[in-house]
Amino acid sequence: MTKELIFGHQNPDTDAIAGAISYSYLQNQLGMDTEAVALGQPNDETQFVLDHFHQTAPRVIEKAKPEVDQVMLVDHNEAQQSVSDIKDVTVTHVVDHHRIANFETAGPLYYRAEPLGSSNTVLWKMYHEEGIEIPSQIAGLMMSAIISDTLLLNSPTTTDTDREAIEDLAQLAHEDYHTYGLTMLKAGANIADKSAAALINADAKSFEMGGQQIRIAQVNVVDMDEAVARQKKFEAAMQQSCQENGYALFLLAITNVLDSNTTMIVSGDQSLLPKVEAAFHQKLEAGRMSLPGVVSRKKQIVPPLQQQF
Structure with a gap:
């Protein structure tokens, strides 16, 4: 056999x-x-x-x-x-x-x-x-x-x-x-001792949408303020990953496992940001948006993005 x-x-x-x-x-x-x-x-x-x-x-x-x-x-x-x-x-x-x-x-x-x-x-x-x-x-x-x-x-x-x-x-x-x-x-929600690069790669998947490679990572946390305070480091790591791997966009979904809310940080091709905003009916402010009740990459994040692309 x-x-x-x-x-x-x-x-x-x-x-x-x-x-x-x-x-x-x-x-x-x-x-x-x-x-x-x-x-x-x-x-x-x-x-x-x-x-x-x-x-x-x-x-x-x-x-x-x-x-x-x-x-x-x-x-x-x-x-x-x-x-x-x-x-x-x-x-x-x-x-x-x-x-x-x-x-x-x-x-x-x-x-x-x-x-x-x-x-x-x-x-x-x-x-x-x-x-x-x-x-x-x-x-x-x-x-x-x-x-x-x-x-x-x-x-x-x-x-x-x-x-x-x-x-x-x-x-x-x-x-x-x-x-x-x-x-x-x-x-699984302790992020204090991990680098930004490690966090954005821990649970990340690539999706082809409209001929573009879109990278979507998700990080679970119990303290959203602690995570958002690291936004600049996350963005730097995401931009580097886009350059090295040819991703058009990198989206990081930071999900609070205690209240089931998500903050999304977006980096990449600026011309594609309107598609992200249209997908979630939200405006990006300072490179991020709040997505109350969003916890599922598969059902709540990927499908609306696919529709836009």
Whole structure:
């Protein structure tokens, strides 16, 4: 049997890493030979989750082809968000909860994408469909991923299925998901000891919109004033990233996990700023705008930008 690697997107978040681990366990229970790997080191939130549930972090890879010919993707499908040599390997499976873009294969594959709050909610459904019991440790990782992607069920991406999944997984993991979830989110919201460059790259994704490369990063905080005070440093790091990588725009969404509000800082091609303002029906003032109630990059930030581009 040919071994396959399973991984989430670059700059992996909790959903990407937990998804790779939980999907690999499921596939191995079904008779496959897979290994969960990652396309980057865990962020603070994800490391808290791994430590809490005594799970070793997946090893990090830069390329897949030197090891395998086939891979499985979780929590992403877009080529620019995947492993650098994705075109050199065969994608056999995808489990995702995002839009489908810049994705094509030479042959048929298993593709499962649902409009749910987390890819781990999709995986939770798959475990039940296959009749595979979810171990307590894996359940804890999956629960954490849903908490992370839905901001403790407060994101507009949250569905009744996510609520059902988190209740079930919390029981299996022997956790009070609300108490644990607040602690987990706060663990990932400490930005004081991190550089601006590290913060804008910790959870950033690139999107092609109207022929332009748009970079959108998101940082969770518990103290918005502390974050906004670093705007100049954020802008300098964002401008440098645009120059080095050819991004037309770099948007940084700073989200307060306690009140579910976001401040957006924008840098890049000045001629494109009116499109950003039109997308959110807000004027940029001093390079930033306030977006009350906005917490989801996937549902509240990317779609209105796509419409403008």
